Amino acid sequence: MSDPVIFTAGGAPAPPSWFIKKLKAFDHNLRVSWGLGLMNPFPGWVIERRIPDDMKERVYNQKHKDPNRPRYAHQELRDEHGYSGTRQFDMRPDWHAVYLVMNEFREPILELSENVIDYLRANYERTLLGFPELGRKHLLEDKRDQERRDRAKRERDLDRATEQVMENKYAIFSDVMGRSGQPAQVMEGTEL
Secondary structure, X not given: OOOOOOEOOOOOEOOXXXXXXXXXXXXXXXXXXXXXXXXOOXXXXXXXXXXOHXXXXXXXXXXXXXXXXXXXXXXXXXXXXXXXXXXXXXXXXOEEEEEEOEOOOOOEOOOOOHHHHXXXXXXXOOOOOOOHHHHHHHHHHHHHHHHHHHHXXXXXXXXXXXXXXXXXXXXXXXXXXXXXXXXXXXXXXXXX
C-alpha cells in the first residue's frame, strides 16, 4: 500500500519525506517541489537547485539594473472554460529548476521513486546540477555528437538512394538509355 498523499497549505501535493531525505543526502542544495509555481507551470514534480548568493548577485544585477523594478510580477491565468485568476511570480527566485520529472514522452511522472535519484546520479553534470560551466561543455559535446549522427545518416541515406538508382537505372532512365548503357543521343549520328 502506498503512502497517503499530503497536501501543502497552497494546495500542492507534498513530496514524501523519505524522498526529501534521500535527495538531501545526495546533494543538500537540491529540493523537490510541485511545478505549478514556476514561471512556465509544469503539472508534476520539479527538482530545483539553490542559486548561490554570488551568482544571484551577479545575474540579477545584470538583468535588473533598475532599482525600482518590482521583485514580483503578476500573472493572469485562464483555463479552457474562461476562468481567470491571478498569481504573483517571483522575478528573482532563490531556486532554479534543473530537472522536470517526466518520462520519455514528456509526460509528468507523478510518483517519486528511487529511480529519480538514480537518474540524477547518472546525469549529475548533464542536468546542470553541478556547475553551469560543465553543463555548457556537455551541451556543446551533445550538439557536436548530434551533428555527427545527422551527417552520417544523410550519407547513409544518399548511399542507399544511389544504390537503388543504380540497380534500377534501365527502368528509371529507359527513354535515354540505349542497349549499351550509353545515352541514346550520344550514339545517334556516329559511324559506329
